[in-house]
Each structure stands twice: as structure tokens, then as C-alpha cells.
Amino acid sequence: MHRATRSVRLIVLCLAAMLLPGCGVERSTPRPDHDLKQTVALCPGVNVSGPGDPAGAGRVAKFYRALAEPVYKAACADDAGRLAHLIDTGSAxxxxxxxxxxxxxxxxxxVAMWRDDYxxxxxxxxxxxxxxxxxxQGGPAYIRGNRLATFSRGWMGVPAFxxxxxxxxxxxxDCELASELATSP
Structure with missing residues (x-):
């Protein structure tokens, strides 16, 4: 009798575990490509178009796309660790x-300050x-509302960052000054 009770409890626990959200074969963790497809759909790409290069296809635009794309992809993926790494390992x-x-x-x-304080x-x-x-002359500045991001073209042996x-x-x-300079004709 004791052995049967233990078996019944085990079966009940297994069935209960299968009913929990996210458990069981039908509700397994999404495949890695599932998240990638969703990110691609939500993140059309970094914009490097500008005066004289509206399609963003010129040499300068390609240079800045290669520089800004990792930041953009990490932000789209909500990857705070990758953004922190890009800050720490940038040229400066x-x-x-x-x-x-x-x-x-x-x-x-x-990055933690951006999330926690702002x-x-x-x-x-x-x-x-x-x-x-x-x-x-220094590179692209992105301004939207009260936010600003810049990428530097680099100088005297310091690569772009x-x-x-x-x-x-x-x-x-400093941000207000950079914003004013970027928006002045």
C-alpha cells in the first residue's frame, strides 16, 4: 500500500508539473531563431542616411553603419551586457x-544607471x-526628444568609436551644447 501511494504522488506531481506554464513538450523554450526573427521584424536597422547621401550607401555611411550597428543590435536585443562591453572596449x-x-x-x-536612474x-x-x-565634422549625432547619441570619427591614431x-x-x-551644435545649420 505504501508503495502504491508513493507512485500515485509521483504521477500527480509529474502531471502538475506538466500543467505549469512553460513546462511540457508543447510549451518548451522557443528556438534561438524564434527570437532572432522577432528582433529582425522589430528592428529595421540603424539609419546612416544624411545630406548628400540620402540612401546611406556612400563610403562614409558604410563606415558609420559598421560602427553603430553593434550598438543598435545590442539595444534591440535588450543586451545590457553587450552594450557595457562596447563602452568598455571602445577606442576611448x-x-x-x-x-x-x-x-x-x-x-x-x-548601462545600469540608464536603466535604474533614467x-x-x-x-x-x-x-x-x-x-x-x-x-x-566629428561624426553623426542622433537626436530624438531629450536623448542624444554620438559616434566619433576618431583622430590622430584613435579609431572611430x-x-x-x-x-x-x-x-x-555638455549634452545640451552637443545637441545645439548638431542641430545648427
Whole structure:
């Protein structure tokens, strides 16, 4: 009798586990390509079109597409770790990455600040990079509402890099100045 009771309990536990959301054969974890297809549909691509190159097909546009695309893809995928890595390993590193105040922060701390202090959904960074950039001698600046992201063309042996992202431009004087310069004719 004791053996039968244990077997019944085991069967009941197995059946209960199968009824839990996400459990069982019918509700298995989505295939990796499932998420990729959804991301592709929601993320049409970084925009590098600009004056004199409306299709974004020129040499300069290709250069900046290669630079901005990893940032865009990480933001679309909500991959905070990848964004932090891009900040830390960029030509200038986290110590020269411009953002809202975060003294001595590494890339992970900067991205955490965007999420925690500014309630930024990383998809908002991707949407920003879908807008047409404003071009300056230093590189493209993306401005949308109160947000600004810039990419630097590099200089004197320093390769091009993702140079700044401000989730709240009004809170930083440097961001407001960069925004004004990017929007002036």
C-alpha cells in the first residue's frame, strides 16, 4: 500500500508539473531563431542616411553603419551586457564615454544607471539610432526628444568609436551644447 501511494504522488506531481506554464513538450523554450526573427521584424536597422547621401550607401555611411550597428543590435536585443562591453572596449574606453553623470563608472555601471536612474528601456536607444543622424565634422549625432547619441570619427591614431549616449540631455550641459551644435545649420 505504501508503495502504491508513493507512485500515485509521483504521477500527480509529474502531471502538475506538466500543467505549469512553460513546462511540457508543447510549451518548451522557443528556438534561438524564434527570437532572432522577432528582433529582425522589430528592428529595421540603424539609419546612416544624411545630406548628400540620402540612401546611406556612400563610403562614409558604410563606415558609420559598421560602427553603430553593434550598438543598435545590442539595444534591440535588450543586451545590457553587450552594450557595457562596447563602452568598455571602445577606442576611448568607459573613462571617455560621455553620458549623464557617472564618475569613474565602467560600462556595466553606465548601462545600469540608464536603466535604474533614467528608467530607460534599451529599445529606446535603438529607436534613436533609427532616426536620421545630424552630421558634423566629428561624426553623426542622433537626436530624438531629450536623448542624444554620438559616434566619433576618431583622430590622430584613435579609431572611430561610440562616444556618447545621454538618456536625459537636459540634465547635462555638455549634452545640451552637443545637441545645439548638431542641430545648427
Amino acid at each position: 574606453g568607459a573613462q571617455h564615454f560621455e553620458s549623464n553623470a557617472c564618475q569613474g563608472c565602467n560600462g556595466g555601471e553606465i 528608467r530607460l528601456d534599451l529599445a529606446e536607444l535603438a529607436r534613436l539610432l533609427e532616426t536620421p543622424p545630424r552630421w558634423s 561610440w562616444s556618447a549616449f545621454y538618456p536625459d540631455c537636459q540634465a547635462e550641459e
